Amino acid sequence: MTVQQSEREFLKSDPGQEPVIVEGLFRANPARVFRAFTEPNEVQSWFVPKSGGLVSVDIDLKVGGKWCFVIEKTQEKQIHFEGEYLAIDAPNRLEFSWRHVQEFADGTREATDTSQVAITFTEAGKATEVKLRHEAIKSEDARRGVGGGWNGCFRRLDEIVST
Template sequence: MTVQQQPQAFLKSNPGQEPVLVEGLFRADPGRVFRAFTEPDEVRCWFVPKSGGLVSAEIDLQVGGRWCFVIEKTAEKQIHFEGEYLAIEAPNRLEFSWRHVQEYADGTREATDTSRVSVTFTEVGKATEVKLRHEAIKTEDARRGVGGGWNGCFGRLADLVVPRNG
């Protein structure tokens, strides 16, 4: 079996390990990267690890405020991530709860147990080091999925926040 290192560029924890640790150095100031995490128009551009974007992003950026990122919406069901903001220290720190939810047209709802995401934004010269810790994910398979998802999202985030003029 061949081990591929490239897809693991931002994922620092072993796949499936608790907690999921993702880190990246982005060529932008902390305020710019923080905005990418907290403004709906920005989040829609990078939050999905594959091509395309979110169907919608709603953010109530205050402690206790809710967020909801819809990744798929059809007549039969909606798939989204949701949670509440637990700590906000712009532009240096963000913490929020996290659930993966499927809602069906008949009103039934399936949601994962709540996990927790902590993100720090630290200025390093002319760049920002982002450290993300996603913890309390119940199963190894879910941790693998979350780790792969964050890894892909960080790649798209890097493309979004790099200054246009070099």
């Protein structure tokens, strides 16, 4: 029995464990997979694992540059992920900080503590091995959510870069 792409399991760490480890082999070269993580129109196509997509994607791809992926935006609030780039070695490595944020119409803001994501892109024949490590997530529940989120995102990423 073969595993369908949509059923592939990319989460390698136990759910809720620190750090969250997600790995996959993608049928594309490292430059193509790296672009999927760093170009707004590419990120828009795979980042949210559920149906639908992001409201907007802003990327300033330089060390110290900021990124922001808006998940939901209403008159009452905006929910997004944000951070800044800590290391960029295209197409081999990418590191950035990460926060989940809710901003409300009254100007108040709720944000998680900052965590860190490190991703390597390694050529493996005609494919690319991607290893993602997301660490410094404070709670087990948050780690479970992040792990499930990255797993779903990698499923969509696999569909996008492999076509």
